[in-house]
Amino acid sequence: MNLGFETCGNATLIVYDGGIPVLVTDPWIKGAQYFGSWVLPYRFTAQQLEAFASTTHVWVSHGHPDHLNLDSLSTFRDKTLLVPRHHGGRIVRDLSSAGYQAHELADDCWLQISPNVRILCFADWNQDAALLIALGEKCLVVNLNDGSALGTRAKLMARVKPFKRRFVFKLFSYGTADMINFFTEDGQRIEPLRGESKPLGYAYTELLKDWGGTHTAPFSCHHVFGRTDSRWAADYETPLEAHGNCFKRQRGTFIPGYFSYDVAADRITETPMESLPRVFREPGEFGDNWSDSLEHEDVQSLRTYFQKFGHLRQKFQFVNVRVGGQDHFVDLGGPKGRGITFEAPRHSLMTAIQYEIFDDLLIGNFMKTVLHGGVRKLYPDFTPYVAKYGDNGRAFSVNELNNYFSSYHKASGFQGWLDHVRLDSSRKLRRKVLAKFHSATPALYRIAREGYRRFIA
Numbered sequence: 001m002n003l004g005f006e007t008c009g010n011a012t013l014i015v016y017d018g019g020i021p022v023l024v025t026d027p028w029i030k031g032a033q034y035f036g037s038w039v040l041p042y043r044f045t046a047q048q049l050e051a052f053a054s055t056t057h058v059w060v061s062h063g064h065p066d067h068l069n070l071d072s073l074s075t076f077r078d079k080t081l082l083v084p085r086h087h088g089g090r091i092v093r094d095l096s097s098a099g100y101q102a103h104e105l106a107d108d109c110w111l112q113i114s115p116n117v118r119i120l121c122f123a124d125w126n127q128d129a130a131l132l133i134a135l136g137e138k139c140l141v142v143n144l145n146d147g148s149a150l151g152t153r154a155k156l157m158a159r160v161k162p163f164k165r166r167f168v169f170k171l172f173s174y175g176t177a178d179m180i181n182f183f184t185e186d187g188q189r190i191e192p193l194r195g196e197s198k199p200l201g202y203a204y205t206e207l208l209k210d211w212g213g214t215h216t217a218p219f220s221c222h223h224v225f226g227r228t229d230s231r232w233a234a235d236y237e238t239p240l241e242a243h244g245n246c247f248k249r250q251r252g253t254f255i256p257g258y259f260s261y262d263v264a265a266d267r268i269t270e271t272p273m274e275s276l277p278r279v280f281r282e283p284g285e286f287g288d289n290w291s292d293s294l295e296h297e298d299v300q301s302l303r304t305y306f307q308k309f310g311h312l313r314q315k316f317q318f319v320n321v322r323v324g325g326q327d328h329f330v331d332l333g334g335p336k337g338r339g340i341t342f343e344a345p346r347h348s349l350m351t352a353i354q355y356e357i358f359d360d361l362l363i364g365n366f367m368k369t370v371l372h373g374g375v376r377k378l379y380p381d382f383t384p385y386v387a388k389y390g391d392n393g394r395a396f397s398v399n400e401l402n403n404y405f406s407s408y409h410k411a412s413g414f415q416g417w418l419d420h421v422r423l424d425s426s427r428k429l430r431r432k433v434l435a436k437f438h439s440a441t442p443a444l445y446r447i448a449r450e451g452y453r454r455f456i457a
Contacts, residue, residue: 003116003135006260006271008044010066011145011171011220014051015133017114021051024076025059025131025143031071032226035348036286037364038066039226042258043274057082057113059121061145062128063091063392065360066223073100082111084121084129087407088394107411108155110134120159122152125408126384127392132159139163139263142211144170145220146177151408160212167261168213171220172203173238179362179378180233183370192236200238201247201254208252215268217255218243228280229290229366240273283366288345293324298350305353306330310398311385316340317373323349337373340382344368359387 005015015023029052032039052075059082060068068091081102083091095102105111105121112118120132128147134140140163149156160166171177180192204216218240225234240257247254258271283290306312306319307330316334320327322343344367352361361367362383369378389395395404
């Protein structure tokens with residue numbers, strides 16, 4: 001293949017120009033992520049491994065370890081790492097401090113990385129980013145990975161239109177790429193929604209419609225659970241064959257797995273997907289012992305961590321962290337009774353606190369979460385303010401948050417305002433639908449959530 005690309009791994013594209021690999025995106029090549037809870041389900045080919053070692057550029061979309069993967073980055077120590085220009089600059093700063101050749105990409109500016117390949121990046125306020133990859137003048141890849149191009153879609157669409165072949169990639173799954181390990185206050189698991197009730201093919205059809213795409217495929221969704229204490233979540237993983245269910249072929253082409261695309265020949269070749277052995281490893285292999293207790297300095301670190309988030313102090317009275325069977329309440333001073341209990345093993349918990357990567361703990365789905373006092377979900381008042389705007393965006397106080405959003409709104413303009421209105425309206429509707437059911441049994445609450453999802457679908 002002279003000019004083209006292939007998909008592999010979780011959210012990885014390998015782009016070729018002149019038969020040489022010139023770009024790799026979000027390389028998760030080895031290692032178990034989210035404190036050992038996520039593993040790759042498929043092998044890489046020998047040719048793909050050679051391409052990783054030979055590429056000239058690497059693009060990293062955001063800070064989650066299945067995208068910015070420290071275990072894998074050693075392969076790219078002498079490569080040019082390209083990152084979005086996120087508010088706070090944490091990724092480029094941390095990579096540069098670690099000795100990598102990291103460079104920020106200005107929004108909406110084409111960068112020529114080889115004679116026939118150029119790229120354009122847009123960061124969004126959720127600390128994610130979209131990447132356009134132009135291969136010659138006729139083929140374009142729209143890489144949305146885990147994001148939704150919040151506030152940037154209109155500008156991106158203007159760049160998309162001139163191309164004849166438009167491949168659009170985005171994460172779709174049954175929900176295991178987010179926190180789903182919820183319990184009631186009396187210890188009953190709140191069963192996650194089953195994804196089969198809403199076939200994923202509809203989502204891929206809408207994706208192509210929304211972006212004027214011609215081709216799509218499963219992307220940024222290739223992970224399975226690998227810890228014994230997150231094994232329960234394996235029942236909710238998305239089978240590969242489920243992604244194309246109910247896809248509307250008149251809208252475009254759905255490719256059911258990994259593939260390569262040759263631009264000159266306009267040819268798609270599906271890549272055989274060889275499964276890796278499925279092994280569930282014990283928490284102790286990753287330093288976790290559920291019976292370990294917190295030390296005095298650990299408790300102080302917890303207080304310091306959670307109390308620095310100004311938004312949490314407005315919305316929650318407390319965050320309780322249960323470790324080794326002992327509760328540790330962090331007083332936030334917000335509305336009485338509203339709080340969250342997280343039950344987690346000490347090592348992963350304190351690692352997440354120390355390195356400010358709390359989202360990694362949430363997504364691992366071995367930590368148990370209980371909501372108190374009418375709190376419905378971790379969104380919108382906990383997860384984005386802690387993991388997105390705070391940990392990654394470095395915006396903690398009210399003033400810092402105002403500056404944070406102002407910087408993104410200034411760049412996104414009217415489209416950003418529209419996206420904010422849309423998301424806010426959806427959240428308000430969700431609260432109204434679920435409010436009367438939150439104190440009911442897990443079964444009734446699940447029925448309410450399913451009704452809400454069908455309503456907005």
